[in-house]
Amino acid sequence: MRYFLHLAYDGTAYSGWQVQPNAPTVQAALNGALAKVLRQSISTLGSGRTDAGVHARHQVAHFDAELPAGMDEALLLYRLRRTLPADVAPLRLHPVPPSANARFDADARTYEYFLLSAPDPFRRDQALYLDRGPDVGLMNAAAAHLVGQFDFTTFSKAKGAETHYVCRCTEAAWHPVPGGWVFRIRANRFVRGMVRLVVGTLLDVGRGKHTPAQFQQLLWAQRRVAAGTAAPAQGLFLSRVEYAPGLTPGE
Numbered sequence: 043m044r045y046f047l048h049l050a051y052d053g054t055a056y057s058g059w060q061v062q063p064n065a066p067t068v069q070a071a072l073n074g075a076l077a078k079v080l081r082q083s084i085s086t087l088g089s090g091r092t093d094a095g096v097h098a099r100h101q102v103a104h105f106d107a108e109l110p111a112g113m114d115e116a117l118l119l120y121r122l123r124r125t126l127p128a129d130v131a132p133l134r135l136h137p138v139p140p141s142a143n144a145r146f147d148a149d150a151r152t153y154e155y156f157l158l159s160a161p162d163p164f165r166r167d168q169a170l171y172l173d174r175g176p177d178v179g180l181m182n183a184a185a186a187h188l189v190g191q192f193d194f195t196t197f198s199k200a201k202g203a204e205t206h207y208v209c210r211c212t213e214a215a216w217h218p219v220p221g222g223w224v225f226r227i228r229a230n231r232f233v234r235g236m237v238r239l240v241v242g243t244l245l246d247v248g249r250g251k252h253t254p255a256q257f258q259q260l261l262w263a264q265r266r267v268a269a270g271t272a273a274p275a276q277g278l279f280l281s282r283v284e285y286a287p288g289l290t291p292g293e
Contacts, residue, residue, distance in 0.1 A: 047102070056095075
């Protein structure tokens with residue numbers, strides 16, 4: 043049986059989502075907990091690969107397993123919650139068709155990046171504090187140029203595994219939240235490093251280094267060296283993964 047597991051995690055202590063040799067990762071922690079609870083080797087596949095220090099309010103992973111006699115999905119979820127470290131939280135578990143794929147069947151993903159307008163010691167690993175506020179109006183004018191279908195080569199890390207860099211972005215804007223601002227971006231797919239490079243370059247706009255029109259030209263240039271410095275990892279969250287209704291019952 044194939045299952046979708048919805049989970050959240052604080053990525054501070056991890057070297058990203060994907061299993062790596064000699065490094066703690068969320069996927070490795072999840073695989074190990076599932077193997078311990080189910081007493082069988084388990085390999086998960088996530089909807090996306092968050093980088094070191096990046097968090098998730100909603101990540102989805104699929105895995106194949108036969109539940110032991112006497113164990114149902116509710117009991118598996120309960121035991122996973124007791125087995126996983128406190129910074130990884132399983133939220134929901136449900137069966138899906140054998141062909142369902144957490145990565146390739148996702149219709150859209152939403153990321154959020156948080157800025158603080160005042161220092162907050164309780165959010166030092168979950169948001170970026172700026173001692174001088176950027177011009178959010180200019181950043182929103184620039185972000186509006188991201189909505190549509192474009193080649194995002196400018197905002198991608200080199201040596202990625204992507205075969206192409208075209209993404210269809212349906213939302214990109216800064217919004218006020220208590221204590222600061224959040225940048226919310228939704229697209230059908232994201233290339234490696236895209237959100238942090240977009241945020242870093244938008245911050246350059248907010249500091250007066252680029253105009254919104256120049257930001258648009260950077261996007262169109264399709265040159266990696268044109269982007270600004272990537273924003274630090276701690277402010278970034280994978281906040282929502284969307285699927286067709288039949289793959290996520292109850293949503």
